[in-house]
Amino acid sequence: MPLKIYNSLTRQKEIFEPINAPYVGMYVCGPTVSGESHLGHARPFITFDVVFRYLLHKGYKVRYVRNITDAGHFEEEGKVAEDKIATKAILEKLEPMELVQKYTQLYHWAMDQFNNLPPSIEPTATGHIVEQIEMIKKIIADGYGYEANGSVYFDVVKYNDVYSKKNQPYGILSGRNLEEQLDTTRELENQEEKKNKVDFALWKKAPAEHIMRWQSPWGEGFPGWHIECSAMATKYLGKKFDIHGGGMDLQFPHHECEIAQSTVCNHELPARYWMHNNMITINGRKMGKSYNNVIKLSELFTGNHPELTQAYAPMTVRFFILQSQYRGTLDFSNEALQASEKALKRLMEGYEWLKAQSFVGEAKAKDEALDLQLNKWIGELTEFMDDDINTAKVVANIFEIIPVINSLKDKHITQDAVATSTWNHVQSQLVVFIESILGLKVEAGANLEQLKGVIDLLIEIRKESKANKDFATSDKIRNQLMNMGIQLKDEKDGSMSYTFS
RNA sequence: GGUCCUGUGGCCGAGUGGCUAGGCAGAGCUCUGCAAAAGCUCCCACAGCGGUUCGAAUCCGCUCGGGACCUCCA
Numbered sequence: 001m002p003l004k005i006y007n008s009l010t011r012q013k014e015i016f017e018p019i020n021a022p023y024v025g026m027y028v029c030g031p032t033v034s035g036e037s038h039l040g041h042a043r044p045f046i047t048f049d050v051v052f053r054y055l056l057h058k059g060y061k062v063r064y065v066r067n068i069t070d071a072g073h074f075e076e077e078g079k080v081a082e083d084k085i086a087t088k089a090i091l092e093k094l095e096p097m098e099l100v101q102k103y104t105q106l107y108h109w110a111m112d113q114f115n116n117l118p119p120s121i122e123p124t125a126t127g128h129i130v131e132q133i134e135m136i137k138k139i140i141a142d143g144y145g146y147e148a149n150g151s152v153y154f155d156v157v158k159y160n161d162v163y164s165k166k167n168q169p170y171g172i173l174s175g176r177n178l179e180e181q182l183d184t185t186r187e188l189e190n191q192e193e194k195k196n197k198v199d200f201a202l203w204k205k206a207p208a209e210h211i212m213r214w215q216s217p218w219g220e221g222f223p224g225w226h227i228e229c230s231a232m233a234t235k236y237l238g239k240k241f242d243i244h245g246g247g248m249d250l251q252f253p254h255h256e257c258e259i260a261q262s263t264v265c266n267h268e269l270p271a272r273y274w275m276h277n278n279m280i281t282i283n284g285r286k287m288g289k290s291y292n293n294v295i296k297l298s299e300l301f302t303g304n305h306p307e308l309t310q311a312y313a314p315m316t317v318r319f320f321i322l323q324s325q326y327r328g329t330l331d332f333s334n335e336a337l338q339a340s341e342k343a344l345k346r347l348m349e350g351y352e353w354l355k356a357q358s359f360v361g362e363a364k365a366k367d368e369a370l371d372l373q374l375n376k377w378i379g380e381l382t383e384f385m386d387d388d389i390n391t392a393k394v395v396a397n398i399f400e401i402i403p404v405i406n407s408l409k410d411k412h413i414t415q416d417a418v419a420t421s422t423w424n425h426v427q428s429q430l431v432v433f434i435e436s437i438l439g440l441k442v443e444a445g446a447n448l449e450q451l452k453g454v455i456d457l458l459i460e461i462r463k464e465s466k467a468n469k470d471f472a473t474s475d476k477i478r479n480q481l482m483n484m485g486i487q488l489k490d491e492k493d494g495s496m497s498y499t500f501s
Numbered sequence: 502g503g504u505c506c507u508g509u510g511g512c513c514g515a516g517u518g519g520c521u522a523g524g525c526a527g528a529g530c531u532c533u534g535c536a537a538a539a540g541c542u543c544c545c546a547c548a549g550c551g552g553u554u555c556g557a558a559u560c561c562g563c564u565c566g567g568g569a570c571c572u573c574c575a
Contacts, residue, residue, distance in 0.1 A: 072573090328515090335511095344524095400523080
């Protein structure tokens with residue numbers, strides 16, 4: 001069964017065919033590390049982590065490149081605008097690379113919390129200034145870039161004129177029409193250097209107070225926002241690669257500009273499939289810095305934010321994101337996160353139990369309908385992933401299976417209701433989908449083994465007191481543990497199990 | 502203003518021209534010393550108004566509502 005993904009470039013689902021199978025090149029726009037990542041940032045990184053995992057599962061050899069934007073205009077978060085002018089104060093207090101280091105580490109920590117696999121290559125903009133300058137030189141040499149006042153701009157109008165004839169007009173990705181852009185774009189400052197207001201910067205001259213600056217053929221400055229992705233994608237994935245991903249808000253202008261730059265340099269569209277995840281909203285509005293409505297990841301994990309009624313574990317957040325399809329908006333609320341938290345708990349408990357079972361023998365199914373149904377649900381998991389990475393449907397199907405697992409656990413059904421081979425199939429496939437593809441895991445605490453030993457001891461005492469009808473003691477053990485967030489459960493067979501809440 | 506997306510049950514969210522996703526919450530039942538967990542059952546929604554169709558939440562039009570982007574901004 002082929003994998004189909006929605007290609008923003010063609011606005012339809014297409015069968016995914018790598019340029020050089022089994023190799024797949026995927027580039028995803030990473031974070032700007034001038035501040036801490038927030039919930040909205042988590043979505044693309046989790047979404048494309050699942051894409052990465054699924055491609056690996058499919059047997060592709062994937063090179064996943066996700067950049068770190070650490071060049072550009074930097075200011076410490078929370079500082080008022082005047083600080084920018086106070087050059088001396090900034091120089092004394094703020095070393096850009098110190099900021100970059102801090103937020104890069106924080107970002108890596110968050111990615112790890114989410115159980116995101118590290119990308120194959122994580123290039124930084126500052127580490128590729130040379131490549132960017134070379135690319136700009138090439139664009140100028142080809143007549144699509146021009147220098148003005150120490151800055152270099154891309155000539156969008158010329159590009160559009162020439163490439164429209166090749167059916168690759170500027171706006172090919174976002175469906176924009178350049179003439180309309182010229183008519184409707186609002187007035188902005190510092191536009192007088194440009195030939196046309198639609199032109200974008202390839203290189204910016206650094207003002208005196210700007211602290212991140214590099215030497216270039218056009219003087220001291222810093223690269224334009226878009227060029228780093230073009231330069232690094234070309235360097236590590238080649239002139240044409242398979243997938244380019246990122247948030248929908250980057251489609252225009254960022255990805256459009258990338259296409260223009262790369263096309264001029266490499267004479268072909270850079271990526272075949274463009275994938276864009278939708279936004280996370282809060283109260284119906286995009287979560288973003290400009291709306292001042294972000295919840296940072298550290299705040300989310302600690303519950304330390306006015307909008308939050310509690311802390312949410314990274315896995316809860318991951319699961320919350322995977323419960324929707326990546327192309328739809330996803331609305332944040334405490335209610336929704338709490339629903340995900342409970343759902344994930346139920347899912348993982350059922351799953352963990354099944355995983356610990358061993359099914360031996362060659363028994364045939366007594367309940368053929370159930371057997372068939374289980375196989376169908378499992379089989380559909382692949383279909384759903386193949387249909388544009390529909391994790392929402394995958395999760396839904398897993399929830400069809402969970403009650404069957406719990407029924408076996410609670411002996412509402414017997415093991416021979418379903419063929420041994422089916423149980424083994426369900427077991428192995430759930431490991432693949434839940435752990436390898438969705439990337440979900442049980443959060444394990446420290447010193448877990450000792451803690452388990454202590455709990456087992458308490459369980460033993462509780463069993464004894466129950467046997468002696470000493471319910472005061474048995475209840476005390478259960479209730480006190482409950483207060484500490486450890487929930488004891490009496491099982492049907494007289495044993496006791498527990499979960500950490 | 503321009504371009505585009507969208508409106509699903511209390512909440513979050515899938516989805517297809519006809520076969521009522523799933524989760525959470527709520528109700529009942531079973532199990533059980535009690536509790537929790539679990540299982541079973543119930544809660545049959547698709548903004549409004551027209552149209553196409555044997556049949557539309559799913560296609561078309563209009564109305565109302567929400568949102569995204571519109572180039573130096575990370």
